[in-house]
Amino acid sequence: MTSFEPTPDFAAQLDAQDPLREFRHQFHIPPGPDGQDSVYMCGNSLGVQPRTARAAVERQFTNWEQLAVEGHFLGDTPWMNFHERLTDATARIVGARPVEVVVMNNLTTNLHLLLVSFYRPTIARYKVLMEGGAFPSDQYALETQVRMHGLSPDDAIVELVPRPGEHTLRTEDILAKIEELGGTLATVIMGGINYYTGQVYDMAAITAAGHAVGAKVGFDLAHAAGNIPLQLHDWDVDFACWCTYKYLNSGPGGVAGAFVHERFADQPELLRLAGWWGHDEKVRFKMQKGFRPMRGAAGWQLSNSAILTMAVHEAALAVHEAAGGMAALRRKSEQLTAYLEFLITRLNLPKTQLEIITPTDPAQRGCQLSLLVHHNGRDLFEHLAAAGIIGDWREPNVIRLAPVPLYNSFRDVQRVGVVLAEWAESN
Incomplete structure (x- = not known):
C-alpha cells in the first residue's frame, strides 16, 4: 500500500509516474467557476465527452x-x-x-x-x-x-x-x-x-x-x-x-x-x-x-x-481499449480511490459528522466513495461545487465522489482533499 501525503508535490509525483496520465487530454473536462478545468468526479452519473466523439x-x-x-x-x-x-x-x-x-x-x-x-x-x-x-x-x-x-x-x-x-x-x-x-x-x-x-x-x-x-x-x-x-x-x-x-x-x-x-x-x-x-x-x-x-x-x-x-x-x-482495458484502469483506480480515502480519513471527523459508507476493502468497491454527511450535507456539496469540484448529491444526505482513472488525476484528488479540509475547519 502506498504511503500517501496530502501535498500538491506528492500528487504531482504520482501523476508523473502514472502511465495513463495522457489519456486525460483525450476528453473535454468541463470548466469550473474560475474558467479552469473543474475537478470532475461525477463519472458514476455521466462520463465526460471524448474528443473524438464529435468527429465520429x-x-x-x-x-x-x-x-x-x-x-x-x-x-x-x-x-x-x-x-x-x-x-x-x-x-x-x-x-x-x-x-x-x-x-x-x-x-x-x-x-x-x-x-x-x-x-x-x-x-x-x-x-x-x-x-x-x-x-x-x-x-x-x-x-x-x-x-x-x-x-x-x-x-x-x-x-x-x-x-x-x-x-x-x-x-x-x-x-x-x-x-x-x-x-x-x-x-x-x-x-x-x-x-x-x-x-x-x-x-x-x-x-x-x-x-x-x-x-x-x-x-x-x-x-x-x-x-x-x-x-x-x-x-x-x-x-x-x-x-x-x-x-x-x-x-x-x-x-x-x-x-x-x-x-x-x-x-x-x-x-x-x-x-x-x-x-x-x-x-x-x-x-x-x-x-x-x-x-x-x-x-x-x-x-x-x-x-x-x-x-x-x-x-x-x-x-x-487504447488505455489497456480494465486491468490497467483498475490499477490506477484502486490507487486514486485509496488516495481520496486517505485525504478524507485524515480529517479525523467524527462519524456523527461525516463517514464513508463505501467499503474500505478495495475488492468491494470501484472508483466511488459515498460520503454520508449527517449535518448540513447540502452545504458541503455546494461548497465543493463553488470550488469547481463536480460530484453528485443523493437524497437525503449522501455525496458521491468518483475519481475515474481515464481522466482524473492525483492532483484532482488532492484538490478535493484541500477543499474538504477547509470545510472541516469551518464546521
Whole structure:
C-alpha cells in the first residue's frame, strides 16, 4: 500500500509516474467557476465527452448525407452490421465471449427484455430477490414484471437490507437469504455495484448460490461496466445489462449493452419479445412470418441500430481499449480511490459528522466513495461545487465522489482533499 501525503508535490509525483496520465487530454473536462478545468468526479452519473466523439458522429452525418438509405449497405461503416463493430471490445469489458453480448437500446429496455426471458415464475417458484434501495429503474421494472404475471410485488419481491447499524450488505447474508428462499426463488437480480453506497457485490458467489437452488441470476451493471473487472462468462452469470454513459463515456442517454450466457445461445425456443433486428440476418429481408432468432445475445435485438449513439460509443470504446482495458484502469483506480480515502480519513471527523459508507476493502468497491454527511450535507456539496469540484448529491444526505482513472488525476484528488479540509475547519 502506498504511503500517501496530502501535498500538491506528492500528487504531482504520482501523476508523473502514472502511465495513463495522457489519456486525460483525450476528453473535454468541463470548466469550473474560475474558467479552469473543474475537478470532475461525477463519472458514476455521466462520463465526460471524448474528443473524438464529435468527429465520429460527423462521419455518420456525412454517410447519411451522401448515401441516405444506401448507408445501410455501403460506405466505410455500413449500418446494417454496425453493432458488430462494438462486439469484441464490449466482450472484453464485461468478461464475455462475443456471442454473449450485444449493444442495443437503453439499460431499462434491456432489463425488461431479459426479465421476460429469465423471470418465468411458476406456482411454487415465483420469488425474485434484489437489494433493497436499488436504483428506482430496477425497482419499477421488477414491480411491473411481477404484476404482468398476476403476482403481488409485496409477496413476490424480496429485498435484501443491511444489518441494523450497517450501510452495506454482507455476502454471507445474501447467500443465506438465497438458500432460505430455496425452491421458491425464480430469479436473482442485483446491481453489480450498488449505486448509493458504491459496494461491489460478489457476483461469482451470488451466481453460484442462485444456481444451487435452481434460480436464474442476473445483474444490472450500470455502475460496474468500465469500472471494475468483470468475468460474466466464467462466473456463469445468466444475464446482465448496463448503460454506457457512465464509466464508458458514451454520451447522455447513450446506447446500452446486454449479456446472455452462451449456454442459451442455441435455444431459439426461449421466450423473448421478438423484433426484426433480432431475426436471423440471413433471411431478415425476406419479411416472412415466424421469428427465428439470431444466435446468442443478438437474438434479443428489436430494432435497427441507433447509429449516431453507436458512433459515439465506438469512439469511446477506442479510448478505453487504447488505455489497456480494465486491468490497467483498475490499477490506477484502486490507487486514486485509496488516495481520496486517505485525504478524507485524515480529517479525523467524527462519524456523527461525516463517514464513508463505501467499503474500505478495495475488492468491494470501484472508483466511488459515498460520503454520508449527517449535518448540513447540502452545504458541503455546494461548497465543493463553488470550488469547481463536480460530484453528485443523493437524497437525503449522501455525496458521491468518483475519481475515474481515464481522466482524473492525483492532483484532482488532492484538490478535493484541500477543499474538504477547509470545510472541516469551518464546521
